[in-house]
Amino acid sequence: MRTAVSRLELLQPRSVREALRMLRDEGPLVPLAGCTDVYVGLNFGTLSAKRFIDLWPLDEMRAIRSTGGVLSIGALATYTELIRSPLVARRLPILAAAAREIGGVQIQNRGTLGGNVANGSPAGDSLPVLAVAEAMLVLSSAAETRRVPFNSFFSGYRKSVLRLDEIIAAIEVPRVDGRQWFRKVGTRAAQAISKVVLAGIRSDRPRIALGSVAPTVIRLPKTEGALASGAPIEEARRVLEGEIRPIDDLRSTAEYRRRVSANLLERFWRDTAG
C-alpha cells in the first residue's frame, strides 16, 4: 500500500555543516538526494522511514575532481555527470559504463553515486566498479571525517558501517592500473535491475567484483588468486562458482546467476587478454 506522503517529515539544510548538525541533533533521519530509490518504496508502501533530510541542494558535495592522483567524486554527482565527466572517462571508464546502464535519462539526471552506495542494494550497478577500483568512502559527521575502504563498508544485506549521524560525502578512487571491464545483465536492454553485474580489472593483481550474487556486492579473492597464479580459465570458473552465493528471487534463479557469472568471468578474461 502506498505511503501517505503528508505524514513524512523532510528537513532541508542549506549547507553540509547544517546537515551534519541536524543529523547529530535531530536524528534519526534518512538522507536523500535524487529520491530515485525512495519513490519506488513510497509507491509500493515498503518505505518504513518517516523522517528524511534533503541533501540534493548541497552543491559542495557534487564536484568531480582529481587531487594528487586520487579521483574524488562528490556523493551527489549524478549518473549523468559521471557519464559526461572527462576525468571519469580517463580514469575509470567502467564507472561511466555502469552509469549509462542505470535507469533511463530521468533517473540518470537524479540518481547519485552516493545514493547508490547508501542504498546498499546488492544489485547496485556502480558498486562492483567501486569494489574493483578499491575506492575509499569519505564519511562525514559533525564530529569527524573518516575514510572507510569501500570493500569494508557493507556488513550485510543493506547494512553498512555508516553511523546514523554520518553521510557519505565523497568517493575517492585511487589510480587504477590495468584493463577495465564491465558488464551488466538485466532482464531487458535498458531500465532493468541487474540479475548479475560484473566489474573486472586485468593487471598483475586481477580484481573481480560481482553484484546480485550475494547479500552484498562482493570481491572474489579466491577467483582472483586463481587467475593471478595463472590457473586455466576452467579452473577459475570452478573457483568462482564455489565462491558466490546466489539465490532465487523475483528476477532470476540461483542456477542462472551461477552459470552466467562464470561465463562473464571467462568473457572478461578473453576480452582483456593480450
Place this chain on the structure above:
Amino acid sequence: MGATEKSRAVGRNVPRKEGLDKVTGAAKYVDDLTFPGMLHGRTIRSTIAAGEIENIHLGFARKGFTIADCRDVPGRNVVALIELDQPCLAERRVRHFAEPILLLAHEDRERLLEAESLVAIDYREETPIYDPEKSDHCFKEIRIEKGDLARGFAEADVVVEGEYRVGLQEQLYIEPNGVIAVPENGGITVYGSLQCPYYVHRALRVLLGLSDDKVRVVQTETGGGFGGKEEYPSMIAGHAAILAWKSRRPVKLVYDRVEDMVATTKRHPGVIRHSTGVTRDGTLTAIKIDVLLDGGAYMTLSPVVLSRGVIHATGPYRCDHVRIQGRVVATNTPPNGAFRGFGAPQTQFAAEVHMERIAETLGIDSVRLREKNAFRPGDTTSTGQKLGRDTSALRVLREAVSRSDFRAKRRAYRGTNRGIGLALFFHGSGFTGGGEVKLASKASLELTETGARILVASTEIGQGTRTMHAQIVADTLGIPYDAVEVAAADTARVPDSGPTVASRTCMVVGKILERCAQEMRRELGGRSAQDYLAERGSLVVTKEYSGPDGLYWDDETYRGDAYGAFGWGCDVIEVERDPETWQIRPTRVTAVCEIGKAIHPVLARGQIEGGTAQAVGYALLEEVAMRDGRMANAQLTNYLVPTTLDTPEIDVTILENPYEHGPFGAKGVGEMPIDGPAPAIVNAIRSLGVDVRSIPATPERILEAPSLSASR
C-alpha cells in the same frame, strides 16, 4: 457529388480527430477532472486468497470519512456481466487476494492512505487452490467436433504430441483504471477511462437498482485499454457509485499502478495439449486439442475467452477430423479477463510451435508443411465454417517468406547464434458465433449545418476509432473528412453500439455507420445540409446491425460460422542469442497482415507494430510472479515490458483482400498482430536447437530447456 470524390478520406492518413488535443495536453483524462465537493475514494482489499471475513476493525476516527461495505449497496451486490457470481464488495467469503471488501472516501487523498493502514481485518483462512489442474469448479466447457477423430488417426503415419504453456500477461495501458461518480437528478453519472460505456451502464443499473434513464456513463479520454478496460470498469465504477450514493457527493476513484496491477484482470494463463495425426508427406489427418485456461476466482468473460481460444486452436489449417476440448476453471487468484487477442494468442502459440515440431518430426520443411495444410477459400474450419474468397493464409505466408528471405537466412544462420522463426495465424473479426446478432448494435448519424455528427458508443482508446469512423462516413456521404464530427461516448447521447472489443469497431460498427450515411445521402437527395435543416428541422439516421445473409451458428453444438470474416497474418522473426547469458534479442520482424482494407494505413500499421511489441513482451519478458495468489512484482520496476531498445525493427506489409460485408472491404485489425510473434520467436529459438515450449521464454527457461536432438 460525382465519382471523382469517391474515397477522399478512406485509405489516406488524415489527421487524428483528437490528435491535436493529445499532443498539446488539452485532452482531459479522468484524473484531470474535478467536481465541486468531490471526495476521493479508496478500496480496502483482502490480504488473503481464500477464507471468511470474521471482523473488521477501523482504527481511525471516522469524522470526515464515508465508509461503505456490501450492506450499502442499494441494488444487487454483483458486478453484472455474463454471470452474477462476482460481488462488487465481498460479503463473508473471500475468493482471491485483493478482493474488494470496504470502501473509504475523504476529501484528502492522503488521509485515505493513513486510514487504510489502520484498518485490520480478521479472517478464518481456508486452503486456496492455485493449480487449475486441481480446480473443483469449471466455469465453462466447450467441445468442438468435426469428422471422425478415430478415422483421422487411423489415416496417420505419425502422431505428434505436445504440451505448451502460456503465462499471465498484464495489459499495462499507460493510464490506470479510474472513474468519477457524480450523484445527479436522482441518479448517478459516471465519467471514466473505459472501453464499453453500456457494460458499465448495465452494471450500475443492477448494482444501484436504478432505471435506465437514471444512470449515465460518459467515457473520458482514455489512455489505452487492451481489454483491461472492457469489464473491470464495471467494478471500479460500482465502487465509486456506492460511495457517491452514500455521501451524496462526487467521488473520484483512480488507481495507482500497484493497485491496478495487483487487483485488475490479466490474460488467462493456460496449458494446451496437442495430439496430431499426419501422413509422411505432411498432410494433417487428425487434430486433437485440449485447452485448459485458469479463469481466476470469478467468471468475468472467461467463457467467451475460452470460446475464441478453442475456435482458433487449430491455427489456420485444414483438417477433416478434429476434436477440441476446452475448459476454463476457477482458482483463488484475481479474476483473469479480456486482453487483446482474447484466448487466440494462447491457443495459436501452441498451434504454431506444434506445427514446427511436426515438421521437425517428419524432417520436412516447415514452410512446405504450412503451405500444404493452410486454409484455402472453400475449406472448412473446425466449426464447419466454409471460408470465403477473402481467405489469405497462403498469400500472407508466401509474402512473409519471400519478403524476409526466410529460407536463405535459415540456411545461413544454421550453427550460429542467430535464429529465424515463422508463425502463420488468423483472427476472427467481431463477436463469436451469434454474438453480433444478439448484441443488435446501433449507430446513429446526425445531420449538422456543416456536415454530420457520429453518435456511437464505440470508444477511442488510442486505436483511432473516431478518425476511422469519420473517414468511413465522410466518403459515404461524399463530404470532407473535417465536416464529420464525433460525439463523446455518453450513454445519454449515443445509442448502444456494443462494446469496443473483438476487432469489431471498424468492421461491424463502421459498417452500420456506412449504412447510416448511405441512407442520409439518399434522404438529402442532393440538397445541402443547410437547406435540408431549414426545410425539415433535423435529420438523425439510426441503423441496427444486420448480418450478412446465410450466416449460421449453433451455440449448443459449436457448429457453424464462428465469425463474419477472418484477418490473416504471418510473422517472420529473426533473433540473436547471447552466448554468455542465453538472452534472446529479436532483431527483425517481418509482419504481413491481410485486413481487407486499411481505412487509415498509418493507424493500421500502428496497430500491427504495437501488437507486435506487446507480443515480444509476452514471448520473452513479461512474467507475472504469483506468490501465494498475489502478484509479487506489481511495479513497473520489476514487471518489465519491452522498451524501445528491446523492440526490433518491424517491417509491416498490409495486404488488402476485401471482405464484401465490411465498410470499404475492411476486416478487423486490432487483435490479430498479437497472435503471431510469440510462436515465431519460440520457433526462432527452436532453430537454435533449444526445445522451448512455454512462454515467457526467459533466459532462465532457455538455460533449463533441453537441446533438440542433433539428428534433425
